Amino acid sequence: MLLTLDIADSRPLHEQVAAAIRRAIAEGECAAGDRLPPARELSQALGVNANTVLRGLRSLRDEGLLEFRRGRGVTVAQGAARRSILVDRVRELVAEAARLGYAKSDLMEMIRVVP
Amino acid sequence: MTGNVAGKRGAGVARWAAYGWVAGVLALLLALPLLTAGRLPDRVATHWTGTSGRPDGSMPLWAAAVFPALIWAVASAVVAVAHGRAGSATAWGGTVLLSMGVTLVGAQAAIVRANLDHDRWQDAESVTPWVVGTLAAGAAVGVAAALVTRRRVPPGARPSGTPPMELPPDQRVVWLASASNPWLYTLAAVTGATALIALVLTVGGVVEAPLWPLIVPFALVSVLTFGCASVQVLVTDQGLRVSFGPLGWPARRWRPADLESAHAEHRTPAQVGGWGYRLSGLGTTVMLRAGECLVIRARGKDFAVSVDDAERGAALLNAVAVRGR
Numbered sequence: 001m002l003l004t005l006d007i008a009d010s011r012p013l014h015e016q017v018a019a020a021i022r023r024a025i026a027e028g029e030c031a032a033g034d035r036l037p038p039a040r041e042l043s044q045a046l047g048v049n050a051n052t053v054l055r056g057l058r059s060l061r062d063e064g065l066l067e068f069r070r071g072r073g074v075t076v077a078q079g080a081a082r083r084s085i086l087v088d089r090v091r092e093l094v095a096e097a098a099r100l101g102y103a104k105s106d107l108m109e110m111i112r113v114v115p
Numbered sequence: 116m117t118g119n120v121a122g123k124r125g126a127g128v129a130r131w132a133a134y135g136w137v138a139g140v141l142a143l144l145l146a147l148p149l150l151t152a153g154r155l156p157d158r159v160a161t162h163w164t165g166t167s168g169r170p171d172g173s174m175p176l177w178a179a180a181v182f183p184a185l186i187w188a189v190a191s192a193v194v195a196v197a198h199g200r201a202g203s204a205t206a207w208g209g210t211v212l213l214s215m216g217v218t219l220v221g222a223q224a225a226i227v228r229a230n231l232d233h234d235r236w237q238d239a240e241s242v243t244p245w246v247v248g249t250l251a252a253g254a255a256v257g258v259a260a261a262l263v264t265r266r267r268v269p270p271g272a273r274p275s276g277t278p279p280m281e282l283p284p285d286q287r288v289v290w291l292a293s294a295s296n297p298w299l300y301t302l303a304a305v306t307g308a309t310a311l312i313a314l315v316l317t318v319g320g321v322v323e324a325p326l327w328p329l330i331v332p333f334a335l336v337s338v339l340t341f342g343c344a345s346v347q348v349l350v351t352d353q354g355l356r357v358s359f360g361p362l363g364w365p366a367r368r369w370r371p372a373d374l375e376s377a378h379a380e381h382r383t384p385a386q387v388g389g390w391g392y393r394l395s396g397l398g399t400t401v402m403l404r405a406g407e408c409l410v411i412r413a414r415g416k417d418f419a420v421s422v423d424d425a426e427r428g429a430a431l432l433n434a435v436a437v438r439g440r
Contacts, residue, residue, distance in 0.1 A: 001292065002288065004286050037291045042291075045289040045291055046287070
């Protein structure tokens with residue numbers, strides 16, 4: 001699995017880690033059901049604290065891309081590749097909306113009235 | 116071009132030498148008892164007790180002639196099949212055939228000599244010195260053949276390496292891969308359980324004599340197999356790290372400055388002499404399954420590990436090595 005961390009990125013590190021893994025899932029680096037390397041391994045690979053990695057993994061679980069299972073470690077969720085592409089675009093949309101002065105609730109209202 | 120032709124001719128000579136050796140040994144194994152049949156008993160002694168050196172097992176004369184020949188034929192066939200599958204890179208095939216041929220012919224000669232001019236197989240002489248000599252000769256031939264075939268692997272005859280991956284300047288790219296072998300895990304579990312049961316029996320006093328000769332080797336095999344059953348490979352801008360077992364320890368590391376080249380290659384357990392941590396004519400191979408292997412050349416030595424997607428791992432390693440220079 002190839003992971004790319006953007007050094008020039010100014011976002012918090014845990015978000016960068018999440019972005020790197022999200023990108024890997026979107027590009028098919030790891031398929032649904034694949035086990036992710038342990039957090040310790042990822043932290044050594046990326047040169048990031050293990051807690052930061054865990055925080056990134058947890059946010060990906062909340063997005064529905066990863067599944068945490070006791071005894072089986074962290075696995076890629078079913079349909080995660082498609083979902084990760086969509087999640088990425090939603091994040092861009094939220095960021096763009098914030099830049100233009102719209103709150104998330106405004107966005108949700110816009111999405112609701114879209115036919 | 117000329118080197119290639121000479122190499123092909125060399126391989127042809129080696130092939131005919133192997134055929135000759137197989138046929139010659141086969142003929143000797145059959146001829147030794149059959150040509151001396153007139154001076155041998157009807158049943159010949161074929162097994163001796165270890166302690167007193169007296170014969171304790173026999174076979175009809177024809178079986179004594181055919182049985183070793185059959186073993187030899189099967190072994191030759193196995194080597195031929197493995198050789199055909201793995202191509203010309205099987206370095207161990209010649210070693211096995213040479214060593215085994217010497218051992219079988221020596222054993223057959225010892226059996227015939229011990230039975231010669233005796234009416235009953237029970238009167239056959241001891242074979243202990245012959246067996247010791249034969250085993251020593253077989254081992255010596257095997258070691259010599261292994262050394263010769265190892266030296267014959269030409270340095271620099273390998274692919275020069277995968278083209279390096281393009282690395283954007285402001286990005287940190289890492290590659291993680293792992294492989295595991297469920298059979299080795301099963302073997303580790305079975306041997307470990309055996310050692311544990313034997314330990315409980317010994318400590319509990321159920322058996323009369325302590326079972327240490329059983330416990331120690333089984334526990335050792337279990338630990339070693341457990342450590343070899345899985346491998347994790349990590350490529351970062353710090354170089355390559357290959358760590359063994361579920362604990363990620365022990366591990367081997369190579370800094371970017373040490374790496375000369377990396378490429379992906381298809382290898383099989385037959386080529387490198389089995390599963391696990393293997394030393395062969397191809398260098399060191401960590402073999403968990405047949406297929407794609409990441410091969411690196413560092414400090415003049417080759418190291419390979421069987422992992423998926425090795426092509427990109429090699430590309431990133433080459434990029435890291437170029438950057439590290």
